[in-house]
Amino acid sequence: QGTRVGFYSSSCPRVESIVRSTVQSHFRSDPTVAPGLLRMHFHDCFVQGCDASILIAGSNTERTAGPNLLLRGYEVIDDAKTQLESTCPGVVSCADILALAARDSVVVTGGANWAVPTGRRDGTISRASDAANLPGFRDTVDVQKQKFLDKNLNTQDLVTLVGGHTIGTSACQFFSYRLYNFTSTGGPDPSISPAFVSQLQALCPQNGDGSRRIDLDTGSGSRFDTSYFANLRDGRGILESDQRLWTDASTKTFVERYLGIRGLLGLTFNVEFGRSMVKMSNIEVKTGTAGEIRKVCSRIN
Ligand code: HEM
Ligand SMILES: [Ca+2]
Numbered sequence: 001q002g003t004r005v006g007f008y009s010s011s012c013p014r015v016e017s018i019v020r021s022t023v024q025s026h027f028r029s030d031p032t033v034a035p036g037l038l039r040m041h042f043h044d045c046f047v048q049g050c051d052a053s054i055l056i057a058g059s060n061t062e063r064t065a066g067p068n069l070l071l072r073g074y075e076v077i078d079d080a081k082t083q084l085e086s087t088c089p090g091v092v093s094c095a096d097i098l099a100l101a102a103r104d105s106v107v108v109t110g111g112a113n114w115a116v117p118t119g120r121r122d123g124t125i126s127r128a129s130d131a132a133n134l135p136g137f138r139d140t141v142d143v144q145k146q147k148f149l150d151k152n153l154n155t156q157d158l159v160t161l162v163g164g165h166t167i168g169t170s171a172c173q174f175f176s177y178r179l180y181n182f183t184s185t186g187g188p189d190p191s192i193s194p195a196f197v198s199q200l201q202a203l204c205p206q207n208g209d210g211s212r213r214i215d216l217d218t219g220s221g222s223r224f225d226t227s228y229f230a231n232l233r234d235g236r237g238i239l240e241s242d243q244r245l246w247t248d249a250s251t252k253t254f255v256e257r258y259l260g261i262r263g264l265l266g267l268t269f270n271v272e273f274g275r276s277m278v279k280m281s282n283i284e285v286k287t288g289t290a291g292e293i294r295k296v297c298s299r300i301n
């Protein structure tokens with residue numbers, strides 16, 4: 001019924017090494033593909049389940065929806081798929097390639113490995129309007145929790161998975177409103193550390209280039225580590241939704257546990273991240289005879 005580790009062990013035994021070497025070689029020439037692929041997998045799983053619906057090209061597909069416009073790494077999936085179609089034609093789903101590539105992206109940036117269950121099949125529906133239920137950067141913690149709970153992900157999964165922001169960047173357009181006249185107060189968002197506000201204002205000037213990108217984890221944007229949580233503690237979160245994880249008591253305790261704060265039962269980010277990713281990558285999966293195995297990841301057969 002569900003997915004399982006080693007689903008392709010006899011039908012396509014080289015699948016994992018092909019995906020891994022493809023991610024590695026693209027990463028060497030363009031390190032931004034790693035955060036790109038991790039985020040793409042998240043955006044896939046939250047809309048129609050982990051079924052590669054995000055990869056379908058065309059008018060009014062998910063790809064064209066606002067929250068997906070800046071996704072990157074499509075070429076990595078296409079490259080892996082081309083190789084897999086010559087090695088084991090018609091066998092490996094695009095949804096599995098994306099799930100494996102997301103794991104490999106964490107590993108190339110220094111995170112711990114985990115076993116990815118496979119056996120997903122590709123969906124045949126992709127609608128821009130469905131992207132509306134993705135979490136938003138202005139969402140309160142209650143809304144973030146609800147959106148994750150709708151996918152059977154609890155508060156620990158929320159904090160852990162948003163910890164994916166330990167790598168990658170955000171365009172200024174998603175947070176510069178926090179730096180100037182925040183909610184008409186005239187000043188910046190008071191939850192940002194004052195010293196950090198001036199740094200961010202220099203990087204994202206008012207009425208400047210909203211497409212300019214800055215690290216979501218200041219000082220450690222290319223390493224998969226717990227520095228992101230320390231930044232939240234220090235009022236150095238970039239997105240409003242991120243900084244709120246430290247303001248709300250129910251999410252703050254998980255941030256503290258990742259930071260090893262005394263008196264709390266510690267949690268190891270690397271270990272928990274793999275666990276929560278396995279849960280996320282099993283959201284509403286299609287298996288067995290549901291869906292299809294796409295021949296080309298950007299279009300249904
Ligand atoms: C409340 C939930 C979340 C919100 C509101 C959110 C929002 C955002 C936003 C606004 C960006 C900047 C996009 C851009 O400028 O291109 C971003 C980037 C990113 N997000 Fe999230 N995110 C959330 C959860 C997650 C989760 C669960 C993951 C993965 C497990 C993730 C992985 C990433 C990564 C890796 C980037 C960097 C992308 C890049 O550098 O291209 N996010 N997120
Ligand atoms: Ca999907």
Ligand SMILES: [Ca+2]
Pocket residue numbers: 165166167217220221222223224225226227228
């Ligand atoms: Ca980091």
